[in-house]
Amino acid sequence: MDISFSDEEVAFRDQVRDFFKQAPVAEVTALIAQPDTYKEGTVRWQKHLFAQGWIAPTWPIEHGGAGWTPTQMHIFETERVAASAPDVLPFGLKMVGPVIYTYGTEQQKQRFLPRILASDDWWCQGYSEPGAGSDLASLKTRAELDGDHYVVNGSKTWTTGAHHADWIFCLVRTSTEGRPQQGISFLLIDMTSPGVTVRPIPTINGEHSLNEVFFDNVRVPVENRIGDENKGWTYAKSLLAHERTVIARVADSKRRLEKLRQYALKETEGGQVMAQDPVFRSRFSDIEAELMALEYTGLRVLAAQASGQGPGAESSLLKIKGTEVQQAIHELTIDLAGPYGGIINDSLTSGDIGHEFGDQARKDYMYGRATTIYGGSNEIQKNITAKHVLGL
Amino acid sequence: MHFNLSEEQAMLQASTARFIDQQYSFEVREKDVRLPEGFNRDTWATFAELGWLSVPISEAGGGFGGNAADTMVLMEELGKGLVASPYIPTVMLFGSLVDIGAPEALKHSLLEPLIAGQLQGAFAYQERQSRYNLADIKTAATREGEGYVLNGEKALVMNGAAADRLVVAARTSGEQFDTAGISLFVIDANATGVHKTAYRLMDGQLAANIRFENLSVTSDQLLGDEGDGYSLIEKVVNSTVLALCAEALGIMNKLTDITQEYTKARKQFGAPISSFQVLQHRMVDMFMACEQSRSLLYRTVCSVGTSDADRSLHALKYMIGRNGRMVGNEAIQLHGGMGITDELEVGHYVKRLMVINTLFGDADHHQQKLAQISLPT
Ligand SMILES: Cc1cc2nc3c(=O)[nH]c(=O)nc-3n(C[C@H](O)[C@H](O)[C@H](O)COP(=O)(O)OP(=O)(O)OC[C@H]3O[C@@H](n4cnc5c(N)ncnc54)[C@H](O)[C@@H]3O)c2cc1C
Numbered sequence: 018m019d020i021s022f023s024d025e026e027v028a029f030r031d032q033v034r035d036f037f038k039q040a041p042v043a044e045v046t047a048l049i050a051q052p053d054t055y056k057e058g059t060v061r062w063q064k065h066l067f068a069q070g071w072i073a074p075t076w077p078i079e080h081g082g083a084g085w086t087p088t089q090m091h092i093f094e095t096e097r098v099a100a101s102a103p104d105v106l107p108f109g110l111k112m113v114g115p116v117i118y119t120y121g122t123e124q125q126k127q128r129f130l131p132r133i134l135a136s137d138d139w140w141c142q143g144y145s146e147p148g149a150g151s152d153l154a155s156l157k158t159r160a161e162l163d164g165d166h167y168v169v170n171g172s173k174t175w176t177t178g179a180h181h182a183d184w185i186f187c188l189v190r191t192s193t194e195g196r197p198q199q200g201i202s203f204l205l206i207d208m209t210s211p212g213v214t215v216r217p218i219p220t221i222n223g224e225h226s227l228n229e230v231f232f233d234n235v236r237v238p239v240e241n242r243i244g245d246e247n248k249g250w251t252y253a254k255s256l257l258a259h260e261r262t263v264i265a266r267v268a269d270s271k272r273r274l275e276k277l278r279q280y281a282l283k284e285t286e287g288g289q290v291m292a293q294d295p296v297f298r299s300r301f302s303d304i305e306a307e308l309m310a311l312e313y314t315g316l317r318v319l320a321a322q323a324s325g326q327g328p329g330a331e332s333s334l335l336k337i338k339g340t341e342v343q344q345a346i347h348e349l350t351i352d353l354a355g356p357y358g359g360i361i362n363d364s365l366t367s368g369d370i371g372h373e374f375g376d377q378a379r380k381d382y383m384y385g386r387a388t389t390i391y392g393g394s395n396e397i398q399k400n401i402t403a404k405h406v407l408g409l
Numbered sequence: 410m411h412f413n414l415s416e417e418q419a420m421l422q423a424s425t426a427r428f429i430d431q432q433y434s435f436e437v438r439e440k441d442v443r444l445p446e447g448f449n450r451d452t453w454a455t456f457a458e459l460g461w462l463s464v465p466i467s468e469a470g471g472g473f474g475g476n477a478a479d480t481m482v483l484m485e486e487l488g489k490g491l492v493a494s495p496y497i498p499t500v501m502l503f504g505s506l507v508d509i510g511a512p513e514a515l516k517h518s519l520l521e522p523l524i525a526g527q528l529q530g531a532f533a534y535q536e537r538q539s540r541y542n543l544a545d546i547k548t549a550a551t552r553e554g555e556g557y558v559l560n561g562e563k564a565l566v567m568n569g570a571a572a573d574r575l576v577v578a579a580r581t582s583g584e585q586f587d588t589a590g591i592s593l594f595v596i597d598a599n600a601t602g603v604h605k606t607a608y609r610l611m612d613g614q615l616a617a618n619i620r621f622e623n624l625s626v627t628s629d630q631l632l633g634d635e636g637d638g639y640s641l642i643e644k645v646v647n648s649t650v651l652a653l654c655a656e657a658l659g660i661m662n663k664l665t666d667i668t669q670e671y672t673k674a675r676k677q678f679g680a681p682i683s684s685f686q687v688l689q690h691r692m693v694d695m696f697m698a699c700e701q702s703r704s705l706l707y708r709t710v711c712s713v714g715t716s717d718a719d720r721s722l723h724a725l726k727y728m729i730g731r732n733g734r735m736v737g738n739e740a741i742q743l744h745g746g747m748g749i750t751d752e753l754e755v756g757h758y759v760k761r762l763m764v765i766n767t768l769f770g771d772a773d774h775h776q777q778k779l780a781q782i783s784l785p786t
Contacts, residue, residue: 145746151677174746227750284540294773296773344738356539356565359610360565360611361609363608370564383611383756390745390749396685
């Protein structure tokens with residue numbers, strides 16, 4: 018029972034703090050906020066972290082990571098969020114990268130890892146299909162062997178960022194025998210391959226991040242398969258637990274709650290600041306207590322990881338509570354915006370229409386509904402927890 | 410005692426449902442909200458032909474003289490169909506204010522074209538700082554000679570972009586939060602000295618910030634007595650809140666229905682997802698939220714004009730806000746990724762529900778108003 022930092026950790030924290038102070042945070046944030054410069058800003062920021070050697074803090078040093086301890090990772094996240102600096106995209110760095118260095122061949126590691134670290138390739142995740150969401154193992158996109166190539170046919174959906182992507186990592190069906198999980202392989206597909214098409218899916222916040230990806234006789238070299246044929250499910254599963262801890266976004270919620278607190282000191286009704294409003298206070302402190310607890314749930318998971326236990330079923334708990342807290346913050350923020358919670362500040366008017374955060378609150382609220390759906394919906398997480406944690 | 414609709418109400422309900430069924434698909438709606446004004450003038454003309462624009466207007470004002478139950482029936486159906494129209498700003502707010510406040514000549518000159526579908530109106534009441542306080546008015550109407558001069562800015566004026574005429578709430582005396590000293594004026598929205606900045610709300614409808622710069626108005630543009638506008642505002646806002654709650658209930662029922670249909674059709678793990686008990690319970694919760702809201706809506710309709718009226722209305726808007734959010738969130742969640750797309754109707758219903766929550770006080774606001782009645786401080 019001790020959470021104080023060692024001298025080295027304090028020194029590390031100061032170094033990180035200093036780094037963020039000097040980083041071009043405001044510049045890249047402005048770029049990322051605009052759809053047409055989103056990619057440019059993201060890549061620029063990631064290259065900045067790469068130059069510092071901090072783009073993949075948890076990767077092993079031999080693969081180009083920083084090899085940080087979970088505590089260092091926690092310090093970094095806290096400082097990143099305190100500096101309002103953007104997060105890195107998970108698809109290359111937190112998802113496919115670890116799969117490649119864990120299960121890939123030497124040649125695959127050399128080919129893909131340096132480009133992931135340098136953000137030279139943009140990756141997207143091709144798991145979900147129209148017929149396979151929560152029941153991912155029922156996926157149907159087929160890959161049939163033809164000489165030294167697979168021929169891929171089918172479609173993926175909800176693919177975040179596919180319209181920017183150079184590569185997609187896919188789960189594909191290579192066998193229909195045995196349990197559905199046993200016939201799935203993990204393929205890396207070049208998005209410029211003939212037969213790949215991308216259709217945008219507009220989302221309820223009015224922005225474009227989701228896509229459908231169609232594969233029409235796409236030829237993929239066998240050497241782009243990770244590990245063994247029909248073992249893809251095992252590789253993908255090892256990564257899902259990581260995805261869930263990522264989605265919890267505890268540090269980010271802390272920043273948002275602090276922002277909300279500041280807004281509440283300015284927003285007034287009848288001459289009284291909303292921070293004094295009894296209903297607001299009650300809702301705010303409900304969230305605050307959950308988040309204070311969640312921060313320590315996260316630390317407990319980190320401590321377990323530090324002693325060699327990978328994120329397991331408890332990552333479900335982090336995901337469920339983490340996303341519930343995010344949504345509660347979104348709800349309270351849009352409610353604090355009051356009558357401005359419904360405004361759209363788009364090209365129709367460039368003028369000041371009278372509110373600082375109403376438009377953003379709306380976008381966050383709407384898109385934030387997805388957090389309890391993606392990465393394995395919260396209902397599925399509860400099923401997993403009931404079965405694997407409680408043994409019911 | 411019974412909760413049946415009258416014959417006329419049943420006809421109104423049927424005709425509204427028929428219109429939506431035959432002429433107002435989701436695709437039509439999507440096209441309509443993309444129009445520059447956020448709604449379709451032809452649809453509005455149909456509203457006029459069907460007699461809907463006269464429903465809450467008194468017989469003396471040339472209308473149908475409908476009561477709260479009549480409005481409820483119409484609005485619930487419009488909610489189910491997610492009909493994009495300026496019915497609330499033009500008819501419920503502008504029309505009713507003119508109906509109860511305008512001198513005879515002015516009343517007829519405005520309500521006749523309004524009922525015929527040829528005049529758009531809006532009510533400019535709130536300001537940037539007002540939040541949900543209807544008395545928070547800084548816009549000033551200063552006496553000058555026989556008339557007044559208007560200066561100030563109104564915010565979030567529903568239908569402010571398309572309106573031909575506006576009712577403006579301005580202060581003729583008193584301090585910023587005083588209920589006394591507020592006066593209502595009917596003005597020409599295109600007069601010089603009126604500056605509009607239009608923008609969209611998340612339900613596709615347009616609102617505007619409207620600034621008045623030394624706008625001269627005459628005494629015969631005044632609704633009711635000088636300084637006594639707040640009582641008119643309260644009256645009209647109360648009936649509008651009821652109408653909005655009926656619309657919201659229509660939306661909540663629709664969301665509950667389409668969620669049930671979707672989960673019956675959607676298969677995962679080899680079974681319709683509606684067969685998973687945890688989702689069944691959630692849909693039962695949605696259903697109960699609708700039923701409780703309906704009960705409170707009926708109670709509020711029945712309590713109009715009684716001592717239970719205010720308490721019912723606050724409880725209703727509170728419950729609609731809270732239950733509406735729950736139903737909206739659950740509808741999205743149970744649709745999975747489909748619920749996040751703009752291509753499905755679910756998200757659009759949710760967005761209208763969210764806008765309704767922000768009109769005339771949200772759930773938290775009305776919860777406190779209710780508590781203030783039962784537990785006065
Ligand atoms: C914004 C967003 C981004 C995404 N990005 C990606 C991406 O980049 N790559 C990718 O591959 N996928 C992505 N996804 C897809 C995501 O993983 C799926 O949406 C998710 O797995 C749910 O699947 P579904 O949408 O088909 O919903 P369904 O599986 O059809 O679920 C519908 C509802 O039923 C519930 N349900 C289903 N089964 C059960 C059960 N057994 N018990 C109880 N409840 C159940 C669900 O919880 C949900 O509420 C994204 C989704 C969203 C919304």
